[in-house]
Amino acid sequence: LLNSIGYQIGTAIEQTRLYDRLAMAGERYQALLRHALTAQEEERKRIARELHDETSQSLTSLALSLQATIGMAEMRGIEDGDLMERLRKTHANAVHAGNEIVKLMKELRPTLLDELGMPTAIRRYAKDTLEAQGINISTEVIGVEERYQPEVEVSLFRIAQGVIGNIVEHSEAKNASIKLECDANACVLRIEDDGKGFDVKRLTRVDPSGRGAGL
Ligand SMILES: Nc1ncnc2c1ncn2[C@@H]1O[C@H](COP(=O)(O)OP(=O)(O)O)[C@@H](O)[C@H]1O
Ligand SMILES: [Mg+2]
Structure with missing residues (x-):
């Protein structure tokens, strides 16, 4: 025992x-x-x-x-x-x-981010970039503060920038939507478009050049 x-x-x-x-x-x-x-x-x-x-x-x-x-x-x-x-x-x-x-x-260096804070900067960047390409954009923000810690702001802004760039580059979409929802513990950023779509499962390879599948 x-x-x-x-x-x-x-x-x-x-x-x-x-x-x-x-x-x-x-x-x-x-x-x-x-x-x-x-x-x-x-x-x-x-x-x-x-x-x-x-x-x-x-x-x-x-x-x-x-x-x-x-x-x-x-x-x-x-x-x-x-x-x-x-x-x-x-x-x-x-x-x-x-x-x-x-x-x-x-x-x-998005001065947007320094001046306006992440939620507004994402909204502004999306509007400017997508509307210039004739893509409609609707945004919804729920429970967000004006400012977050710098690394949170930069990460989310860079992610949004990459995804919005992909919509312009690959999607052939007419409409896109962005939803940012935060509470005290987490922020969820959801970006959708009505373009041709892609199979996430097939994106397993990361190109050594750093390009591709970094999304
Ligand atoms: N919004 C989108 N609509 C259609 N295909 C997409 C979209 N976003 C990404 N993709 C596909 O996923 C691939 C990987 O995207 P990414 O990692 O950003 O690399 P890159 O844009 O440099 O090709 C793209 O090449 C494209 O085929
Ligand atoms: Mg890309």
Whole structure:
């Protein structure tokens, strides 16, 4: 009998240790995830700042300078059609490149998120992105606060960004809906579209490049 009690106590102790180890591993995983997320956001912020301070400024001054050159050529009555055409195209290209950089900056560091908080930022991003593609969007938020912890805000916003990008890229949908429902313990974000759909079961492979099936 003593033997068997001893064995059972031993097993109980062993189990408690296992639980502790599991809990610690879980906490470590959470901490690592938080760290990775923050590091990635910091890097994105840095690149966005660089794009804003350097690249975007240079492109703006290039576009302005080309504009001025065109104005000058017109004032001097230059009648070389090919040259003028080429100048105008170059100017248009510089403006286009500038606009692309602005878009990229928005993706990298959504000031939306800093300014408005996650729920409103998701709603605004979805509306701007989807309506520009002619996709109707309806949103519903239930029980949300205006602000959450930064890692919660960033995670949910990035997830929404990815899913909304997928709707534009893959779905061929006409309508999409977003529902964000939070209580004191959890937030559930549900995004649907009425497009062609896809088989989740077939998305098991994660491409080593990091693209694909990251959803
Ligand atoms: N809303 C959607 N409608 C239809 N297919 C989708 C949708 N979202 C994702 N998919 C499918 O799931 C695949 C994986 O998506 P994702 O991991 O974001 O990779 P990527 O967008 O880079 O292809 C997509 O290639 C697409 O085939
Ligand atoms: Mg995608």
